[in-house]
Amino acid sequence: MRKLVFLDLDDTLFQSHRKCPPDGALHPVARLRDGSAHSFMTGKQRAFWDWLAADATLVPTTARDLDALRRVDLPFQSWSILVYGGVLLDPSGSPDPEWLERMRGVSNDARRDLLDLLEQAQASIQANDLAARVRLVSEFELPFYFVAKYRDGRDEDLAQLDAELIQPWLAAQGGAYRVHRNDNNLAVIPRGIGKEHAVRHLIDCLSHDGEALLTIGVGDSLIDGAFIAACDYCITPRDTQLFAATFGRPLL
Template sequence: MTPIVAFTDLDDTLFQTAAKCRPNQNLRTAALSSSGEPLSFMTLGQQLLVDLLLKDAYLIAVTARTGASLSRVKLKFNHGAIVNAGGTILDPNGQVDQKWHDITAPKAKQSQALLTEALEMANCFIDHFALEAKARLIGDYGLNFYLSIRTLPGHGSELSDLEKELSEFFGPKAAVNLSGHNLTVRPAYLDKARAVEFFIENYLAFSPEEGLIIGLGDSLADLGFLNLCHYQLIPTNSQLAKFRAL
């Protein structure tokens, strides 16, 4: 293998739900739901891009998915992965990197009060406006990492006021990001970029100067780690592409 690594976000970068795909496309199932049904799909362009990367690069997932939901993705990440929005690093054997876990676990524990408060605020907002949205804490390996609030596809704007409210309330203590119909609240310590930095230092067989690092991502939550890469691949019409065009 050549010294090329591609750090890639998954959802809305390499695949998406059927509702976001144009009809009559040559779609391939990319991930299953928790009940085992096909849930996310790759367009032909996304399939070709992944094939191209897999040919010469080590592909590392950098995702907000938990370890369990990563296992429902049909692409295999045999060189390690970053899950829980940076909270956990899995080594090439799929085992939790203990050194990184020891860094993030105490911070995750300290963030419980913040997450509980954010969950209460979200549930109040959902009840008040009678939204068909669901707020839940995303946890893994005995820790809660962040809050996810999902509404129906195409109804993301219903969460705009909640995004503003949470963002003003928590200020620099948390990153609040509305992308599509998914609103997330991540305690400030939780950052994909820090996990990618750790991964580069501890897992790459080459130094960044001796190889090529490519980053792929679609949302503002990906921006930090994309900035650590030599090149950035951003889907057109994504949140990040629109942000960059401003």
């Protein structure tokens, strides 16, 4: 039976240096564009990776785009799910044509909305002197989602942008988009895009090929809950957003 692990990356398998524990050896695994180390595995995370990789097919299931995934120094050799499920790459690194065509429709339907949100956010940042940066995350010339991050430790500036612009904008869209906030990232994602959609599609495709599958989902954020729930088994690291909302709740 083939074991297939859908594995979120950031804050699940590694994290930035400021989020790492102060003691213990760290293993650099992800780089910035200038080549400098940015994200690190702890010893336990490294052992977890080695344990999974020894007997399973690991599928990165991430918000990262292709350039950011290529700066992760881990030997993924099979399928990849990128940009919150907007892109599905086969083991050769080519986009799955059926999935790309489906996501092209979703992206094209959302393009004008996302560009409008980006323009409004840029104007708000300039007008209010906010320490934040915004962009659209795109792949294959298709915009998939909007992301905002605070700078210089000024998380209150991102909170202001969220309250004064993004939340009213979302309300005006009638539920067509969802927002994900985790640490310094705030993403606005069309409902048609989601890791869970890509995970279900890949499981369905491989099952139709006659493979018996055991599927495991691993993630840290609330938004990961949907894709790991599509798997046979679910794993979340302790002391994460998803852990706090589930296992971390006190018993009634």
